[in-house]
Amino acid sequence: MRPQSNTTTTTNINTFSDPSFSSSIHRRITTLSNHLLNPHMASDNQSISVSPTASSHSVFAHLLPAPEDPILGVTVAYNKDPSPVKLNLGVGAYRTEEGKPLVLNVVRRVEQQLVNEASRNKEYLPIVGVADFNKLSARLIFGADSPAIQENRVTTVQCLSGTGSLRVGGEFLARHYHERTIYIPQPTWGNHPKIFTLAGLSVKSYRYYAPATRGLDFEGLLEDLGSAPSGSIVLLHACAHNPTGVDPTPEQWETIRQLLRSKALLPFFDSAYQGFASGSLDIDAQAVRLFVADGGELLLAQSYAKNMGLYGERVGALSIVSKSADVASRVESQVKLVVRPMYSNPPIHGASIVAAILRDSDLYNEWTIELKAMADRIITMRQQLFDALQSRGTPGDWSHIIKQIGMFTFTGLNAEQVSFLTKEYHIYLTSDGRISMAGLSSRTVPHLADAIHAAVTTV
């Protein structure tokens, strides 16, 4: 006789009359419950037979090893190199003059305060994150006096750093926007095409970089965006274009704005380096503010990875500027439906740090000083590398090193020259010739200059 509990369980299972509850699932659950509740019925044909998962053969045996991420893979290779002179210029993270990761003093101080606040708890955040963080983040990028903010036309949602903000924005557009094509610059940050494709958009590119001048291909950009179908989405790097370090001038931005608006193209700004390019948060927000000032709509992904050094805390925000407060609030309700099944709600710690810094004028000022120091060190590295190549008489025009802006220099070295740098000089960088200026120091500039000189004269 079956124990009472077994009968009860079986009865409960049998009450699933929903036709969508497939019979195979039903069969498996019944078998499992019989097995667990009455293991003596092993001879019964309801017993569980040995499943393939219990054999030595893996159900994942068919998988091929995936290639390393082209950017993060540089660090993997660097870590394996035992050379004492090795240099990692692949990864977009700031390093001190001593080559060490930096936690800003203001961040450390705020973290201490947060830890000491006994009233803080670890409850779930709302789906949209820390309310104050969202408000202050919108003010930081759009400006405190932005009409869009004053008219409540901005929806801001805390997301998982810049990447997560781009992904949530992409999925929102794929669900609710009438055009599914996004134009991204060629070249761009390697994750962009993958993020938007997986979000459900179709990715096309527009010309951006002119190898001959190592500058902006402005004509190509205007031509490609000029022939994009009306309504298409256009990804724009707000400042410090990655990987080229080439930004449009303010006049060129104005022409781009006029073109986008006249063709009803929807701008999606990626702001990963505000304050990091020029050292000024306002200057680096100028392009974005130009587009917001005309009253038109746009999306913006914001990251605090670089400008507050909060890389691993994954702090960022997605802002969507709409035409009216009413639309903005409906937008927010729909963005919540994107976020909820993706990761439910964002993490609390990093956004609390950012909100505390943006809220308090002393902390804010301290942050801007530390931010400017990081930007200045990068600018100094540009000058030192340029001078070092000049003094070696390295063939070619290297002025792009001081003209380009932000964390990266697009050196113009080809893939063979890059692999020469790695093999002969233990210098690691992505195969497109991009180097992170933040990974350089006065001590390592001569080593890099020697390597570049050798590469362009011998490869």
Ligand SMILES: Cc1ncc(COP(=O)(O)O)c(C=O)c1O
């Ligand atoms: C252009 C650009 N966008 C977005 C990101 C996203 O970074 P995170 O997700 O760490 O904020 C990066 C990081 O390197 C970037 O360079």
